[in-house]
Amino acid sequence: MTDNYYQPPAARVDDDPAAGRPFYIVSPRKFVLLYLFTVGMYALYWFYQNWALIKRQHNLNVWPVPRAIFSIFFTHSLFAEIDCVLQSSAVRHVWNAAGTATVYVILSIVSSLIGQMANRDIGSPLTDFASLLMVPAVMFPLLAAQKAANSAAGDPQGESNNTLTAANIVWMVVGVLLWLLVLLGLYVAMVGEEALQ
Incomplete structure (x- = not known):
C-alpha cells in the first residue's frame, strides 16, 4: 500500500480475461x-466481441457494432483474420476460412429471405418451418469459426469460457420465451385461430 492517498489505484492488466487474446x-x-436458446441472436454478441478484440489488439479504426449488425459484409475478413493467426502460429487446425465464411453468408441471406416470406405468409406454414430450421443451419459455420478462434487463441476447447453466467441464463430464458411464442404462432397458423377459441 502506498502512502500517497491521492494516487489512483493501479489496475492490473491480468484482471481482464480477454487481455492478450486475439x-x-x-x-x-x-x-x-x-x-440455439437465443434463436441465433447470440451471433450479434459473438461478432461484436471478436471485432472489439481485434480493434483493441491492432489499434484499428473499426466500429464493432456495425460490423456485428451487418456481419455478412465482414464475415470473410473476420474469418481471414482468424486464419491468419492460425497460420502464423504453430497451431494445427484444419478448416477453410473463405469457404466457411461463404457458407455462413449464403445461409444468412437464405434465412433472411425465408423469414421475410414467412412474415408475409408466402408459402406458410412451410416457410415458417424452414425459417426455424435455418437457425441451427446458420449456426454450424459460426461454430466452425469459433473452434478455429479458440485454437488461434490457445484454448482449443474454450475452457476459459465454459460455464454459463447469470447473464447467459437470463438471455437463454428470454430466448426460450421467444421460441415458445414462435411455436405458438406456428401452431395457430396450422390449426387456425378458431381451434384456440
Missing part, C-alpha cells in the same frame, strides 16, 4: 446453447 473464446458447448 479472439473471443467460448467453449463449443456453451456456444451452441447460447446460439
